[in-house]
Structure formats: C-alpha cells, structure tokens
Amino acid sequence: MIMIDVFRREVLAKITAAIGLSSLGAGRTLAQEPNEYNVGTASPAAEQAASDVANEVSRVLNWDGNEKTITGIYSQEAIDNLDNRPDVRYTEINGTYQAISETLPWGIDRVDANVAHSNDETGGDDTDGEGGAHVTIIDSGVDYGHTDLDDNYIDGKDFVNDGGDAMDDYGHGTHVAGTSDAEDDDEDVIGVCTAAHLHAAKVLGSDGYGSWSDIAAGIEWTANQGHDVGNLSLGGTSYSQTVKDACQYAYDDGVLLVAAAGNEGPRGNSVLYPAAYEEVIAVSATDRSNDIARFSSTGPEVELAAPGVNVLSTTLGGGTGEKSGTSMASPHVAGAGGQLMDNGYTNREARTRLRDTAEDIGLSSTEQGHGLVNVAAALSDSSNSSPTVDSLSLTEVETDVDAEFDADWQVSDSDGNLDSVDLTLTDDTDSETEDTASIDVSGDSASGTTRLVASGDDGSGNNYTAELVVTDANEASSSDTATETESEDTTDASTPTIKSFSVSTRTTGVWFRAESDWAVSDADSDLDTVTTELLDANQNVLDSASSNVSGSNASGSHEVRTRSSDADVVKLTVTDAAGNQTSDTRDV
Template identity: 90%
Template sequence: MLMIDVFRREVLTKITAAIGLSSLGAGRAVAQEVNEYNVGTASPAAEQAASDVANEVSQVLNWDGDEKTITGVYSQEAIDNLDNRPDVRYTEINGTYQAISETRPWGIDRVDADVAHSNDETGGDDTDGEGGAHVSIIDSGVDYGHGDLTTNYIDGKDFVNDDGDAMDDNGHGTHVAGTGDAEDNDQGVIGVCTAAHLHAAKVLNSDGYGSWSNIAAGIKWTADQGHDVGNLSLGGTSGSRTVRDACQYAYDNGVLLVAAAGNEGPSPNSVLYPAVYEEVIAVSATDRSDDIARFSSTGPEIELAAPGVNVLSTTLGGGTGEKSGTSMASPHVAGAGGQLMDNGYTNREARTKLRDTAEDIGLSSTEQGHGLVNVAAALSDDSNSSPTVDSLSLTEVETDNDDAEFDVGWQVSDSDGDLDSVDLTLTDDTDGETEDTASIDVSDDSASDTTRLVASGDDGSSNSYTAELIVTDTNGASSSDTATETESEDTTDASAPTIDSFSVSTRTTGVWFRAESDWAVSDDDGDLDAVTTELLDSDQNVLDSTSSNVSGSNASGSHEVRTRNSDSDVVRLTVTDAAGNHTSDTRDV
C-alpha cells in the first residue's frame, strides 16, 4: 500500500481559488496570474513534468500504481501544456467543500442503536488498539478533550495546518463525532457506537471550508491508517477528480465511506459531491415524523436515510447542543457501519447489510434510498443470511457498430451456500429506459462472471448507463448493487483510418516466394498507430506478416512478406489508429 507524501512550504505567490479571481491595481505591470491546481498524473514522466513547471508544490498524493495527484501553484500556460500530455489524467483548480450543517438525539432511539447497546454492541472495547472498529471523522477536527469523546479518541492529523493536532476550532466535526461515537458514561449524550476507536482527519478550517486536495489527503490517510469507516459530513456542487481518486482508493482498500447528501432542498438531483460518487453511501435527513427533512437533498444517489433534524450531540468545550442537517444524519450511518465492521464485516458486506436491513418509511427511493438505517436489524443474527454482492463493475466495450456495449463484471457469495440467481439490468440514465437484461442461474456459496449488456441503437451522445445486479438465494433473500459508466463519444466512423494507396509486386528467389506491398495511409483524427502487411494462403491462414509503427495524420512505406509455401493467395494490408479503429484491404497474388 503506498503511503502519502505531503510537502508543505509557505506559498509566497498569491493564490486565487475556485471562489473567484484576484485583481491587481490598474496601471501596473503584473506577472501572469497563477492559481492552485490539482494535477492528476499517470506516469513518472508526467509527475516530473508537473513538478518542474509548478511555481510551488504543496502536496503529492500517491494512489495505486503510477497514478498521483500533485497540488501546486501553476500559470495558465503551464496548465495548458500539461493538459496536452496523454499521461496527465486531469487538471482542476483546487476548489473547496464546506461543512454541511447549519440549521440547529432522538435519532439514537429512532435507528434502534439503543437496542444494539442493550445487546452489548458498542462498536469496540475500551482498550486502545485491540479490537473494535476504527471510525474516522473527516471534518473540522474533534474536541478530543470533551468528556463524551476523550476515552474513545485515539489520534488525528491536521491537514489544514499540517500537524498532528486535530483539535476542532469550528465545532462541526465535534458534533458529528458525538452522534457517531459518544461514550456511554452517564453524562452528555450517547452515540450510535459507544466504544469504537475515534480518529480525526482535520480537513476543514475554522470557517468550515476545506480544499479538495486536503479533503482527498484526509480520505487517503484514513485508508492508509487502516480505519474501517470514514464519515464525510461535507460537500459541494462541483465534482473533483482528486476527491474521486481518494474515494476510489479508500473504498478499494476496505474503508466504508459515508457522506451527507447535502442541504439543497427536495429538488431532484440535488445530491452534493462527494456523496454522488458510487464508492460513497449518500445519506438523506429525516425528521421525527419520518418525513424527509425540508432542507435535505434528494436524488437517485440516495442510499440510506437517517435522523437529521434537531439532533443533540457534543459541542466545543464539553457541552451539548442541537443541530440540523444531513451532516447530522450521516454519522448515524457511519456509526452503524462501525458496529457491523466490529462484528467482522468488510466494507462492502457492511454496505449491503445496511441496505438490506433498512426500514421502509414510505418515502420515495430518491428521498430514502433503501430506507431508514436500522442498527439493531443490521446486527441481528438471521438464520438465513442474505447473499452478498462482493464486486460489480461496468466497462464500456469498443465496437464497430452503433450500439453501446458494456461488460458487467460481477462476483457474489452467500455464507449459507444457497445461491440461486443473478439478475442484471442495464438502464439509460438519461430517460430511465431499460436497455437490456440478463438472468444467470448460480449455486453453492460463490459465483462470478462477466456478462455483456447492450444498449441497441445508441446515438453515441455520451449517455450515462447504470447496471443493477440483484442476487437471490433459494430462500428468497436478496441483495443488490449498482455500477454506473458514461459512454465514450461515438467517433468510430469519423475516426477510422484510410488506405489511400496499396499495391503489391511479387517475385521468386530460390525457394522463397516474396511479395512487396507499397502503401500510403491517413487518418483525419491524426492518431495513426500501426500498419500491417500479411501474406495469406487460400484458407486465409497467415503465412507471414510484418508491421510498422506510424503516427500523425499521414504515413507511407513498404513491407516484404515471404513464404516457402507456393499456395500463397492474398496480401492483406491493415491500418489501425490509437483508438483501435482499423481498415483493411487485400490484393490477389
């Protein structure tokens, strides 16, 4: 597992962030304006290039393999040049997210956490480092001197000031931490977990704002420390590739990520980032009447609902107070996840269990997702456990036809060994129409495969598609998961390379029959890749071949192919571009 490298130096150049551009006085000669950017690289060469052209590098995040994200101060010219490199995955101005809260915990009873406590389910024990779940509050820090939090608090890291002191100077993270993991000590409040190991990644400043790079660093730290759950009661309206990289990294490394859906009101598709990302559980907020909170964001990304109105929890300085928001709902789910992972569940298994045991409170799926989180039900030891979706992926397949084709990779399991069926559905997210389905019979305790699903007659307009998998056992228990992919722009016809000329001459020398091809090729997109000449017999078997690497928009050359076999029949020329599109032609010999 790669560790995070963080370099902090004082940035002397004035930085203008996503909230606006700075202006300089008129009538003065000014240097080219610079901004703080995140640069996602895919190779050591790109990493070096991004470092070399930066005015200042403040942070480097190492993902898996050669992929990294470099945060630094760049001129627009430097960013334009980096954008032209194929091994630079993205550049983005380093924007900010903010704490989701600010409208002012009956919730513990409502999600049946008290029932779990009565069954001695606490999320951990009282011995630091030995057993128990590890819950990371990725927020404004935690008041670790608070009487309800100090026993459970283990450590933290401050990514705002770059030190190991994650003391909260805003109050938001402390309130979130109390709902997730306040100790049962006959004072103050009680959390969903009461003895889980509590950690703090301080990524929001005293005003409740945090840069994308610092938030990503906090998420990555949570994963690299081996924590079980990461709570993200923060967000914004813009997506960040840097934060998405961090969420993917953490989820792949076993972290259950839970995020507040946002306080944008009940308008459709109002869920904020990073809750939008498929690696993250998006949580909406409900009130005491089990209605959707008037401020809660809603949309198809909502996975679970939890109490979020007038939630009583810990505050700075050792007190308690009420707050409202999806920020307050999210730690109910994070605490429930910690309870499950303390019982041996993986992050994916815990996610499935939370969905399968959620309580349907009569709201729409865009408001409640799978339902209101129920801690006691999630922890119940059912005699017939539900099957589990262990992995699900959706990958576009490049084809020469007009259809959008996807490979759905899946793996399912069931501890009872009574798997029965896997049902797949491909949906066009633009219009909600079902494009394709598949049903596969499975058995025993595990199964995996890759299934091709097709959106026929797609117009190539980069639609987003979602694959849903439902796995069912012989007793009728089921689990589900979804994966989403955006189709690449369909440029197959326009980008196919062209054979401009192709001629063949032959001769025989000794026992060898030789054919020489002269050719010229072109491509409107300028991404020629290879030209291959093949000598075929009458059954279309390849007797000999030779290839040339080409590039740009035009290329020409010649190849010689030969054989001792006198049954030579055809010479075939094939030109291929970098996208895999190809054109072939043949000549009889």
C-alpha cells in the same frame, strides 16, 4: 456554522469564489495570476513535469500504480502545457467543500442503536481486548478533550495546517463525532457506537471550508491507517477528480465511506459531492415524523436516510447541543457501519447489509434510498440472511481401486455467521450413500477441496452426486449438488508444478497483508486453478484468493489479509483439470 436556508446566497457566492470561474467554463481565459491547481498524472514522467513547472508543490497524493495527484501553484501557461500531455489525466483549480449542516438537530433511539447496545454491541473491543471498529471523522477535527469522546479518541492529523493534532476549532466535527461514537458513560449523550476507536482527519478550517486537496489527503490517510469507516459530513456542488480519486483509493482499500447528501432541499437531483460518487453512501435527512427534512438534498444517489433534525450531540468545549442537517444524519450511518465492521463485515458487505435491513418509511427512493438505517436490524440474528453456496464442482480422481472425487466448494454468508459445510456422496445407480464429510467454517466466506470416496468401486459409467449443505450459526441453511460420471480413463496424469513462490508482508493499521507471487506449470497443459490461503497455526483459513488458469504455464499474484494476530503461514496450491494438486507453504 453557516445556516444554509438563511445565508444561501452568501454561501453560494463564497463557494463560487473558492472553486474559481473554471467550474463555470470561463476561468481559464481570465486567470492570469498563478493559482493553486491539482494535477492528476499517469506516469513518472508526467509527475516530474508537473513538479518541474510548478512555482511551488504543496502535496503529492499517491494512488494505485503510477497515478498521482500533485497540488501546487501553477501559471496559466504551465497548466495549458500540462493539459496537452496525454499522460496528464486532469488539471483542476483546487476548489473547496464546506461543512454541510445546519438549519436548526435526536436519532439514536430512532435508528434502534440503543437496542443494539442492550445486546452488547458497542463497536468497541471484544472481551479479550482485540477487535473494535476504527471510525474516522473527516471534518473540522474533534474536541478530543470532551468527556464524552476522550476515552474513545485515539489520534488524528491536521491537513489544514500541515501537521499537528486534529483539535476542532469550528465545532462541526465534534458534533458529528458524538453521533457516531459518544461514550456510554451516564453523561451528556450516547452514540450509535459507544466504544469504537475514534480518529479525526482535520480537513476543514475554522471557517468550515476545506480544499479538495486537504480533503483527499484526509481520505488517503484514513485508508493508509487501515481504518474501517470514514464519515464525510461536507460537500459542494462541483465535481473534483482529486476527491474522486481519493474515494476510489480508500474504497478499494476496504474503507466504508459515508457522506452527507447535502442541504440543497428536495428539488430534484441535488445530492452534493462527495456523496454523489459511487464509492460513497449518500445519506439524506429525516425528521421525527419520518418525513424528508425540508432542507435535505434528494436524488438517485441517495442510498440511505437517517435522522437529521434537532439532533442532540457533543459540542466544542464540552456539553451538548442540537443541530440540524444531513451532516447530522450521515454519522448515524457511519456508526452503524462501524458496528458491522466490528462484527467482521468488509466495507462492501456492510454497505449491502445496511441497504438490506433499512426500514422503508414510505418515502420515494430519491428521498430515502433503500430506507431509514436500522442498526438493530443490521446486527440482529433474527434478520440474518441464509448462507449461500457460491460454487460446487465434482471432479473424478483417477485411482486403481476406489472411485474418488474432489468436491471443490465455496460458500458465503453476508452476516458473517458461517458455521458448517456438510457433504454427502451418493451412487445414483442404487441411491446408496458412499461417503460423507463435515467441515467447520466461520466468518463471511470459506472455500476448500474435499476428497469423497466410493470405496472398492472401480467400474465405469456410474453417476455420483455430491450434495453440499452450508449452515450458519442461526441454523439457516442452503444446499446445492454436483454430479460426475466415473470414467474408464486410467492414464497417469502428471502433477502440476510450482516453479516459484515468494511472499511479502506488510501491516497497515489493523490489517496484516500478505502478497504471494507465483509461477506454475503442468506438462499436460491442463492447469486449472491457483489458490493462496492465509492460515493460522491450527491450519484454519483466515483468508483466501484464487485464480483460474489454463495451459502449461501461468504466473500471477494474490493478496490475502486478516485483522487477526494469528497469521502463521501462506499456502499456495496449484490444481490441474484432472484434480491433481501440488502445494507449498511460506512462514509469515
């Protein structure tokens, strides 16, 4: 491991040599020999061209759509020609990042992870054998034979040596893994998680360095496996579009990415990449006195702080040892993220929750971000935020006898503790309650349409108000109201039509995903919404997606997903502006 404060000059020289002179603005005119480049393409033609002119292609990374990155050996002339193509997004020499660690390393107690453990929060399987967070250490590998890691370790992949397992040959990844997920087995140390599913993407070699392409491939693999958290205790001073593409891809696919801010010292804006990318949580390091560690990078990109001085964790070959660095701080946050995602949070919700519950330790925002990560507070019921009414609307439904209305609603809870939605319909003329409804909900979001009826009333001009109260499992609640005036319009409204509806499914890691492709129409040209719901056998909504539409024809697609094994059908519902609906289902 490289001591940042002692060998800084040597390290910077090695980084400069590794990334090439192009990062300093001089490399393109001096480099005559073929070099390894990353070529970002935006079309199949560009991909073919990049492959054709390469002396050798070592890797193809697939992002969304037609965007790809080709890693290979190229002559300067080939790169110059590719740079002139409008469908080539970028070319860059395949530089390196290094393990960010040590200057001299405790922290589980300080972030109150042990309090979470006492409340049976381990990040691991539920009592029925389902669930459990999947945490990937994107580093130098993991010593999966270590007695404090072996029961949690699931699998890994070696991107440095193009295949094989991810056994650590440097020691850095093993130390990081222990902080995030060491077992509670009365031996050695204990992690922030103690039973999460542990994975390793080996992207750093035995010298602690890894190419941008290898690192991007490790991030891509983490996303494609459906893992929840990726920890990146590595970095460098140079921006890499290849690694940026990988972070964007993984974050959009649901991965919570956490990275060490760097050991460049508190000298202004010194946060390294990939921590500086917006898709990544940048973590600074603190000491036992809640001061910023003397080696820790600082800057506006810092999002959270965590212990990083004299941190005791697992070491290569067995046993424990102390290390210092933002590399040691980052896995505290990664483990906290794993705990939240084991409790049903998405990556974005977990990121917000970690920010909202962080402890202000009196440092500047460029030093601590939102504060020191607090695992117990993030998981504590007592600190749960109130649920939110995201939307509520009331639409009259034309009938001959009753005044009927559809209440369309959507609610959410950042803590994932939704419990019930209660609706009350009141006639504003006499303040009489006309109808009520109660719906059981769960998780972090729910939506629906509820019919409310003022029986026997077919007058006009009366105002009706629907009040919605959403309550979470801790009895915290929020409410909202919507009002509609009963009209005299008794014209028959046409019912919207589902012209086509197909569903395709796939499973990536722990996620089951279903994509609905649909086309709808309405003779009155008043299309309003199209909603896709993933239901279990009891018609409970596991996930939903909705699109606002208009006019007489509309088409599109939705993706819904679940980590439950209970998915049964996909339901499509089209609604027009008058509240008329048509639904259809497909088995999955």
